[in-house]
Amino acid sequence: MLIREEQVQDQEPVRAVHRRAFGAEHGDTIAELVDALRRDDPTAGFRKPSLRIPDRAFQVIKLSAYEPWMTGTFVYSNTFWRLDCVGARANKT
Known part of the structure; x- marks a missing residue:
């Protein structure tokens, strides 16, 4: 598609x-x-947790609790990594 x-x-x-x-x-x-x-600009102080995540797929919304010190690399819990749920996959044909 x-x-x-x-x-x-x-x-x-x-x-x-x-x-x-x-x-x-x-x-x-x-x-x-x-x-x-x-x-929002997803690159405004934030980095994606994996290079496998395409730039267009990395989206950020600053919620009301956001503080200016909240910047850097997003960290996903180990469950996402263990189940291989982070980033784009190659198409399987």
Whole structure:
């Protein structure tokens, strides 16, 4: 499946999908988080935990508890590494 770049005209339909998928209570919150991902610069003080993670897949949202000292490399728990759940995989054909 080919994945294309998100276009400006896609943003409102994507928000509508989130509202339908997560309901009235949570849909707007999810849509706001997606909007925040569009705005935030994932390289602003953060490093991905693995080189296998493509730059476009590394996304950061600074939550309300964020402090300026919270920078550096993201650290995943050992479970993610043990189960090989970090980073992109080569296509198996």
